[in-house]
Amino acid sequence: MSTNEALLTLEGWYTYHDFRKINWEKWKKATPEERNAAVDELQGLLKAWDANEQEQAGSTAVYSILGHKADLVFMFLRPTMQELDAIKTAFNKTKFADFTEVDYSYVSVVELSNYVHNPGEDPKSNPHVRERLYPTLPKWEHICFYPMNKKRDGQDNWYMLTMQERAEMMRSHGMIGRKYAGKVKQIIGGSVGFDDWEWGVTLFANDPLEFKHIVYEMRFDEVSARYGEFGNFLVGNRVTAESLQAMLQV
Ligand code: VOV
Numbered sequence: 001m002s003t004n005e006a007l008l009t010l011e012g013w014y015t016y017h018d019f020r021k022i023n024w025e026k027w028k029k030a031t032p033e034e035r036n037a038a039v040d041e042l043q044g045l046l047k048a049w050d051a052n053e054q055e056q057a058g059s060t061a062v063y064s065i066l067g068h069k070a071d072l073v074f075m076f077l078r079p080t081m082q083e084l085d086a087i088k089t090a091f092n093k094t095k096f097a098d099f100t101e102v103d104y105s106y107v108s109v110v111e112l113s114n115y116v117h118n119p120g121e122d123p124k125s126n127p128h129v130r131e132r133l134y135p136t137l138p139k140w141e142h143i144c145f146y147p148m149n150k151k152r153d154g155q156d157n158w159y160m161l162t163m164q165e166r167a168e169m170m171r172s173h174g175m176i177g178r179k180y181a182g183k184v185k186q187i188i189g190g191s192v193g194f195d196d197w198e199w200g201v202t203l204f205a206n207d208p209l210e211f212k213h214i215v216y217e218m219r220f221d222e223v224s225a226r227y228g229e230f231g232n233f234l235v236g237n238r239v240t241a242e243s244l245q246a247m248l249q250v
Contacts, residue, residue, distance in 0.1 A: 001098070003161065004159065004161065004162055005084060005162075005163045007113050007114065007115065007166070008114045008164070009111050009112065009113050009114060009190060010111065010123055010124065010129065010133060011109045011110065011111055011133070011190065012077075012109065012110035012111075012112075012132070012133025012134050012135075013058065013059075013077040013078060013079055013109070013110050013133070013134055013135075013199070014077070014078055014079070014081050014083075014084050014107075014108075014109050014110075014202040015075070015076065015077050015084075015106075015107070015108045015187070015189045016018040016027060016076045016078075016084040016087070016088065016105065016106070016107055017072035017074075017075050017076075017077070017104075017105060017106040017145060018073065018074040018075075018088065018091070018204070019065065019072070019073050019077070019102070019103045019104040019105060019234065020070060020071060020072045020073075020074070020100040020101065020102060020103060020104050021070055021071050021100060021101045021103045022028060022071045022072070022099060022100055023099050023100065023101065025098045026098075026099050027101070027248070027250065028250050030099070031035065034095070035248070035250070036093055036205060038094070038098075039096070039244075039245060041094045041095055041246070042094060042096040043241055043244075043245070045090070045094065046062070046089065046244070047241075049076075049145055049216070052078075053079050053136060054136060054202065056076050056089070056134075057078075057079065058076065058078040058083070059076075059077045059135060059136045059137045060074065060075065060076050060077070060080065060137070060245070061073075061074075061075040061137040061141055061143065061238075062074055062075075062238075062239045063075075063142075063143040063236035063238055063239055064097075064236050064237050064239050064243075064247060065234050065235070065236040066235055066236055066237070067235075069103060069104065069213055069232065069234055070103045070104060070234060071100075072100075072239070073145065073234065073236060074091070075137065075143070075145075075202065077110065077134075077135070077137065079083075080193065081107075083108075104232075104234075106145070106189070106195055106200045107149060107191060107194045107195045108189025108190055108194055108195060108199070109189060109190055109191075109194070109202040110132075110133055110135065110187060110188070110190075110191060111188055111190030111199070112129065112132055112133060112188075113170070113188075113190075115166070115167045115170045116129050123169045125228060132144070133242065135148060135187060137187070137204070138185050138204045139238065140185065140204040140206050140238065141182040141204055141205070141207075141208075141237060141238050142204065142205050142206065142207075142208045142211070142235065142236065142237070142238065143202065143203070143204055143238070144201075144203040144205070144208075144211040144215075144233065144234070144235045144236075145157075145201065145202050145203075145235075146200075146201050146205075146230055146231055146232065146233045146234070147191070147196070147197030147198075147199065147200050147201070147230075147231035147232075147236045148193070148197060148198065148228055148229060148230050148231065149197050149198045149199075149228075149229040150197050150198060150223075150227045150229070151227045151228070151229050152210070152224070152227070156226055156227060157244055159229045168223050169221075169222050169223040169227075170223065172221055172222065172223065173218065173221055173223045176214075176217055176218055176221055177214070177218075179217075180210060180213075180214050183205060183206075183207070183210045184204070184205050184210050184211070184214050185203070185204045185205075186201065186202070186203050186204075187201075187202040187203075187204075188200075188201060188202075188212065189202065191199075196231075197231055202229070208235065209227035211235065215241060
């Protein structure tokens with residue numbers, strides 16, 4: 001049995017998605033003083049995360065999640081796993097955290113699968129590549145997150161394909177993706193060895209229908225149609241300091 005060429009991947013910032021459910025019963029029973037103190041502390045964290053983004057030392061996105069799976073997602077990009085761990089611990093020490101439960105989380109690292117690199121070039125010296133590895137998350141209205149694998153099942157085994165076969169399929173995938181330029185921004189987190197799936201896909205859009213359109217269109221493309229395996233989808237709306245205040249007002 002032959003071994004196929006593993007792909008050279010490029011990695012950027014480490015990524016942590018923290019999906020929280022709010023214990024509304026507990027929140028409503030708290031005194032207004034307790035709630036105000038918890039919200040003030042949370043607003044302080046938002047400011048600190050914003051300052052980190054201004055310094056280009058990471059990026060953070062906060063969205064409210066629809067459906068029963070979670071109420072909020074905090075998505076963090078940071079240079080090291082230690083920083084992500086420190087953020088998680090600092091959050092868990094807040095009063096607000098006492099009113100939440102972690103419902104789901106995802107650990108990955110921003111990844112570019114280098115199917116399309118220019119030979120001879122150090123990819124990390126290319127500003128376009130750097131922008132994608134160390135991105136500032138867009139302040140777009142909606143987020144969509146889901147984990148996925150490439151299938152390893154009998155004849156449909158992605159990892160047994162040749163580099164050329166994989167590169168051709170990824171080219172077709174990229175062509176579909178390009179049609180959504182300016183409408184959908186994707187952050188692909190590689191999570192082999194870090195979490196339960198191979199990638200965490202995070203999409204941003206101002207119109208949530210674009211999520212439905214891109215995911216549907218890609219389902220007809222061979223790489224997703226034949227090889228894509230998907231976990232739970234989560235979708236949500238952007239939260240700002242003001243809208244978070246309003247959301248937590250009871
Ligand atoms: C928003 C549009 C968009 C665009 C432009 C785009 C382009 C590209 C390019 C050019 C490349 C390859 C090089 C690289 O840059 O990594 C990729 C890579 C990848 N993609 Fe993608 N993708 C998009 C969007 C996009 C979506 C919506 C999905 C989910 C698939 C679906 O069916 O639900 C996805 C998945 C991935 C994955 C898992 C990888 C890594 C695959 C691997 O085997 O390594 N992706 N993607």
